[in-house]
Amino acid sequence: MATKIGLDHVQAIAPYVGGRPISEVAREYGLDESKIVKLASNENPLGIPESAKQAMLKVASELGRYPDSNGFELKQVLSNRLGVPEDWITLGNGSNDILELTARAVAHAGDAVVFSKHAFAVYPLATQAIGAKAIEVLADSNYGHDLPAMLRTIQSLGDQAKLVFIANPNNPTGSYLQPDAISSFITQVPPHVVIVLDEAYNEYLSPEQRYDAIAWVRTHSNLIVSRSFSKAYGLAGLRIGYGIAQPTLTDLLNRIRQPFNVNSLAQAAAIAALQDEAFLQKGYELNKAGYAQLTEAFERMKMPYLTSSGNFVLVKVGNDHHAGVRVNQELLKRGVIVRPVGNYGLPQWLRISIGLPQENAAFLDAFAQILKDEKVLA
Ligand SMILES: *Cc1c(COP(=O)(O)O)cnc(C)c1O
Numbered sequence: 001m002a003t004k005i006g007l008d009h010v011q012a013i014a015p016y017v018g019g020r021p022i023s024e025v026a027r028e029y030g031l032d033e034s035k036i037v038k039l040a041s042n043e044n045p046l047g048i049p050e051s052a053k054q055a056m057l058k059v060a061s062e063l064g065r066y067p068d069s070n071g072f073e074l075k076q077v078l079s080n081r082l083g084v085p086e087d088w089i090t091l092g093n094g095s096n097d098i099l100e101l102t103a104r105a106v107a108h109a110g111d112a113v114v115f116s117k118h119a120f121a122v123y124p125l126a127t128q129a130i131g132a133k134a135i136e137v138l139a140d141s142n143y144g145h146d147l148p149a150m151l152r153t154i155q156s157l158g159d160q161a162k163l164v165f166i167a168n169p170n171n172p173t174g175s176y177l178q179p180d181a182i183s184s185f186i187t188q189v190p191p192h193v194v195i196v197l198d199e200a201y202n203e204y205l206s207p208e209q210r211y212d213a214i215a216w217v218r219t220h221s222n223l224i225v226s227r228s229f230s231k232a233y234g235l236a237g238l239r240i241g242y243g244i245a246q247p248t249l250t251d252l253l254n255r256i257r258q259p260f261n262v263n264s265l266a267q268a269a270a271i272a273a274l275q276d277e278a279f280l281q282k283g284y285e286l287n288k289a290g291y292a293q294l295t296e297a298f299e300r301m302k303m304p305y306l307t308s309s310g311n312f313v314l315v316k317v318g319n320d321h322h323a324g325v326r327v328n329q330e331l332l333k334r335g336v337i338v339r340p341v342g343n344y345g346l347p348q349w350l351r352i353s354i355g356l357p358q359e360n361a362a363f364l365d366a367f368a369q370i371l372k373d374e375k376v377l378a
Contacts, residue, residue: 009109009131016121019353020337031335037362038337039353042171042201042312044234045286048269049279052235055272056265067264074267077274078242082214088244090253091262095200095228095241098253099165100126102224102243105252106194107132107162114154115165116145118173118344120198123165132162143306143314143346144175147185154193164189167198169205172341172351174308179211186216186223194249197225200241201310203232203280204287209309214244221246229266231311232283233273238266287311290354297364301371312353314346321347327370334366 019040026033071091079086092098099122107113109131115123117139127134137153140146145166154161166185168177182197189195197213213225224245230236240262243253273279294313298305304316317327324340324347331338331350339351352363 007131009128013125013128014343016125017343019339020332022337025332025335025337029333029335036335036337037355037359039355039359039363040337040339040351041236042231042310042353043236044232044283044311045290045353045355045359046234046279046283048234048237049273049276051272051276051279052233052269055268059264059268063264065264067260067262067267069259071262071267074262074271077271081274082244084214084217084244085247087247088217088250090243090245090250090257091267092226092241092243093258093261094230094239095198095226095243096122097239097257097261098224098226098241098243099123099196099198100129101253101257102194102196102226102249103127103130103132103163104256105249110160111162112157112160113163113165114150114157114161116150116170118143118170118346119145119165120167120171120200121343127163133160135161139173142175143173145170145177147177147181151185151188154189159192161190161193163194163196165196165198167200169201169309171200171310172312172314172339172344172346172349174306174310174312174314176205176209176307176309182211182213183216186220189222191220191222193222195220195223197223199225200228201231202227204284204311205309206288217244217246221248224249229270229273232280233270234279234283235266235269235273238263238269240266240270286356287354290357290360293357293360294352294354294364301368303371312351314341314349314351316349318348323348324350327367330370330373331363331366334369336363336366338363 022036022038075086075089103126111132112135113127113132114135117136124134137150217223224243226243228241306314317323328340341349341351
């Protein structure tokens with residue numbers, strides 16, 4: 001008789017599905033790689049900043065050695081930037097690492113972890129990986145987090161609740177939470193429940209939308225704010241992000257992280273990118289213009305979309321439950337890679353990452369062609 005290996009709760013996990021690689025789509029559809037437009041993973045269309053490339057070249061000759069396990073220099077830069085001591089900062093192999101470390105540090109099998117419907121896919125993954133119970137709270141009428149409902153859920157779970165994830169802005173919906181609503185939520189969540197405020201798209205917020213999350217970290221020892229270098233800073237391939245929390249929580253994460261979880265190239269590139277304000281500004285402006293380009297086109301085409309505060313837009317491509325998959329397929333044939341979001345409970349929608357003007361235009365052209373074909377939209 002075959003011996004059974006593996007844990008049931010691990011067996012039950014649906015693996016993460018990312019945006020499809022350009023090379024794979026080229027092979028499958030017989031297309032020229034250079035003609036493919038990928039708007040599927042919320043990457044920065046400007047690519048990696050030149051400053052980060054130069055910084056990486058400088059440290060390349062040191063790659064025979066292990067990285068600085070404590071990320072001393074990067075933490076110093078972040079500490080100055082954020083106005084918190086170094087021992088409030090955890091570096092992660094992507095901010096994904098921060099989400100997982102937090103889940104592992106504060107919850108185990110049987111505990112409840114709360115997040116919103118249509119929230120980032122890693123929250124259920126990090127929850128299920130530790131055998132905890134995922135409690136998904138219905139979204140509000142705009143597909144955003146319903147913080148009052150999430151609070152009531154947490155309160156009703158009592159001691160069983162250990163962790164709650166909120167994203168601002170959220171991916172894939174792009175929804176934005178008002179600072180007052182977040183502040184009121186944080187104040188009312190019981191102190192034994194750790195709150196992850198995921199700010200992977202923070203740098204794309206407009207000046208009017210900005211708020212001081214670090215001030216909340218100072219007053220709440222159960223709050224951790226996570227940020228990423230993958231999106232606005234253009235370093236997705238290097239895998240680097242960070243978390244900000246008071247020392248007690250930060251110390252817990254430090255105990256369970258891999259000793260060398262952030263590699264030397266990533267640390268050097270992040271330091272350079274943090275100081276490259278021109279790159280960040282250029283990306284911000286490009287994103288704003290691209291958002292206008294896409295959403296104005298959706299208005300003209302009479303295609304419903306969700307207001308987004310990130311570097312991507314959700315557009316509704318049909319009314320039946322196969323619409324997303326079907327239109328995605330048609331876009332792939334035309335060399336345009338976007339992201340179907342059926343796994344987020346949004347099978348009628350597609351998520352379009354905002355690209356360069358010509359990339360957005362290529363997507364819009366293909367999209368308009370497909371919409372003309374009524375058979376596709378059925
Ligand atoms: C992209 C993303 C992240 C994680 O990105 P990393 O590359 O791991 O830093 C975290 N949260 C949300 C909501 C995201 O969309």
